Amino acid sequence: MAAGTGGFAAELLDRTWDDVVVGGGSAGSVLAARLSQEPGRRVLLVEAGTDPAPQSGPPGSPVLTGANWDHTASVGDTEPGAGRQYPYLVGKVLGGSSAVNGAIALRGLPADFDGWAAAGCAGWSWADVLPYFRGLEADADYGDSALHGGHGPLPVRRPAPERLSKAAAAFLAGCRAAGIPDRPDLNDGGTGAGPIPGNLAGRHRVSAADAYLEPARERPNLAVADRAEVTRVLVTGGRVTGVELLRDGRVHQVRAGQVTLCAGAIGSPLVLQRSGIGAAARSAALGLPVTADLPGVGGNLIDHPMVPVWSAAAPGVCADDDPWHEAMARIATTGDLPDVNLLLVANVRGAAIPGIGAVLGSDAGISVGALLLAPRSRGTVELTDADPKAAPAIRLRLATDEDDLRRLMNGVRAAWRVVRSAPFAPMAARTFLWTERMVEDDTLLRRAVANFVTPTWHAAGTARMGPAGDDGAVVDERLRVYGVTGLRVADASVMPSIVRAPTNLTCIMLAERAAGWMR
Numbered sequence: 001m002a003a004g005t006g007g008f009a010a011e012l013l014d015r016t017w018d019d020v021v022v023g024g025g026s027a028g029s030v031l032a033a034r035l036s037q038e039p040g041r042r043v044l045l046v047e048a049g050t051d052p053a054p055q056s057g058p059p060g061s062p063v064l065t066g067a068n069w070d071h072t073a074s075v076g077d078t079e080p081g082a083g084r085q086y087p088y089l090v091g092k093v094l095g096g097s098s099a100v101n102g103a104i105a106l107r108g109l110p111a112d113f114d115g116w117a118a119a120g121c122a123g124w125s126w127a128d129v130l131p132y133f134r135g136l137e138a139d140a141d142y143g144d145s146a147l148h149g150g151h152g153p154l155p156v157r158r159p160a161p162e163r164l165s166k167a168a169a170a171f172l173a174g175c176r177a178a179g180i181p182d183r184p185d186l187n188d189g190g191t192g193a194g195p196i197p198g199n200l201a202g203r204h205r206v207s208a209a210d211a212y213l214e215p216a217r218e219r220p221n222l223a224v225a226d227r228a229e230v231t232r233v234l235v236t237g238g239r240v241t242g243v244e245l246l247r248d249g250r251v252h253q254v255r256a257g258q259v260t261l262c263a264g265a266i267g268s269p270l271v272l273q274r275s276g277i278g279a280a281a282r283s284a285a286l287g288l289p290v291t292a293d294l295p296g297v298g299g300n301l302i303d304h305p306m307v308p309v310w311s312a313a314a315p316g317v318c319a320d321d322d323p324w325h326e327a328m329a330r331i332a333t334t335g336d337l338p339d340v341n342l343l344l345v346a347n348v349r350g351a352a353i354p355g356i357g358a359v360l361g362s363d364a365g366i367s368v369g370a371l372l373l374a375p376r377s378r379g380t381v382e383l384t385d386a387d388p389k390a391a392p393a394i395r396l397r398l399a400t401d402e403d404d405l406r407r408l409m410n411g412v413r414a415a416w417r418v419v420r421s422a423p424f425a426p427m428a429a430r431t432f433l434w435t436e437r438m439v440e441d442d443t444l445l446r447r448a449v450a451n452f453v454t455p456t457w458h459a460a461g462t463a464r465m466g467p468a469g470d471d472g473a474v475v476d477e478r479l480r481v482y483g484v485t486g487l488r489v490a491d492a493s494v495m496p497s498i499v500r501a502p503t504n505l506t507c508i509m510l511a512e513r514a515a516g517w518m519r
């Protein structure tokens with residue numbers, strides 16, 4: 001039954017499986033690998049994208065073509081398709097977004113998980129999740145300690161101070177000059193500036209598929225169907241019986257004892273909605289059966305909004321293979337909790353990032369971005385048609401909340417101080433769009449933030465966890481979908497609120513937890 005690396009035999013789709021895992025991304029790779037550790041358990045992992053994943057250019061540079069869904073999102077408070085549009089390029093490949101991402105290996109902060117627990121998600125406090133964060137990593141710098149793990153599947157390391165690129169060293173010096181203290185381990189949750197932990201082996205990103213799935217690929221009880229897109233889950237009498245999928249132009253109905261959706265915060269709500277699991281009125285309006293009336297499906301879409309300050313690098317600042325992500329700062333602009341990351345992105349070439357390529361021309365770009373960590377704005381992802389080929393409506397509504405706007409303005413001011421600091425200023429040949437006057441003036445800054453804010457592809461929250469009786473909750477604290485026995489969601493969708501960090505490690509952590517409950 002083993003899929004090996006030699007391709008998938010279509011007749012396996014006629015078998016009955018104990019578990020079907022939908023989506024082979026950060027969470028799905030972990031879940032399929034963990035469940036198939038039980039030799040008698042037959043596990044099918046279904047992935048819409050291809051196998052294997054590509055590597056990219058400089059370390060930490062994301063893959064934005066060839067291995068991505070070509071979704072488009074509306075950024076601001078406009079109807080989908082109207083207003084400013086942004087390519088929403090989440091991963092479509094084995095490893096999912098972990099195979100195309102920036103390889104920044106940061107955990108959510110203790111306050112994030114304590115907040116989930118306080119909102120009624122029992123068992124998700126920091127004390128509950130820390131053992132899993134420790135268990136997933138092999139941290140080359142801190143090893144086995146109260147906070148870190150030394151022997152997990154995912155390698156994590158930080159760049160050594162003497163090996164930082166010119167831009168990263170200048171950024172950290174600029175932070176110091178701006179009054180931001182050093183924070184050598186950004187995974188200890190505090191504020192300060194420091195080297196970015198990365199899930200890299202040498203120059204290469206280590207995806208969840210590399211770390212978890214690859215070592216499991218020869219197991220006889222695990223099969224991986226690539227290029228197979230699940231259209232809906234099959235439900236009879238309130239119990240899941242399998243999935244319907246499209247592969248090589250054919251429709252298959254695959255039988256399963258349990259189904260877990262790990263299709264990501266865009267993919268999972270769409271599968272649920274196509275299965276008639278969502279707001280009943282919306283299902284009926286699309287001509288779908290009403291399988292479970294869960295109005296929260298597709299709501300609560302959260303991403304980290306970022307406002308970048310882009311510059312063309314001065315000659316000689318960026319070497320060809322300088323990593324993209326080596327240094328950042330986490331700061332609290334209002335109150336005690338960190339609310340903004342100042343993220344350096346260096347050595348960006350050509351058209352790598354939507355929107356900026358044309359401005360940069362042949363120059364290497366460097367950006368210091370203000371990324372809002374705990375946004376309040378919420379968007380939606382919805383089917384526009386029952387046809388699985390129809391593009392979804394993704395409406396981000398970034399920075400539409402007044403508090404988000406205000407904190408992003410604070411963040412841009414902090415980023416500007418670093419950009420203009422004596423150590424960092426020589427890194428930039430010229431800075432685009434922003435001027436001292438814009439940053440100083442409240443009215444101009446507010447308008448600029450609203451106009452320049454971008455998503456960061458950290459979609460979360462669209463099938464959120466919550467206690468029974470919470471109308472917007474889609475799954476319970478063990479990630480079981482309300483009203484459908486045998487169906488779970490275990491991916492970025494279930495986060496009640498987004499963590500104050502990029503989301504990959506948190507998705508791996510929550511899949512480890514789901515696997516523990518399902519074994």
Ligand SMILES: Cc1cc2nc3c(=O)[nH]c(=O)nc-3n(C[C@H](O)[C@H](O)[C@H](O)COP(=O)(O)OP(=O)(O)OC[C@H]3O[C@@H](n4cnc5c(N)ncnc54)[C@H](O)[C@@H]3O)c2cc1C
Pocket residue numbers: 022023024025026027028046047048049062063089090091092093094095096097098100101102103104105106228229230231262263264265267268271456457458459491492493501502503504505507
């Ligand atoms: C460009 C980019 C850069 C990022 N940078 C970072 C970073 O540096 N650090 C960080 O921590 N986070 C980063 N993130 C975010 C992080 O990678 C994601 O939050 C995380 O990988 C999501 O995990 P997931 O399991 O929820 O979904 P994914 O990893 O996206 O996996 C979902 C999988 O399901 C598949 N799928 C979807 N629909 C179907 C279907 N109907 N049938 C079958 N398969 C389906 C998809 O093809 C995909 O492989 C980045 C994301 C992107 C896109």
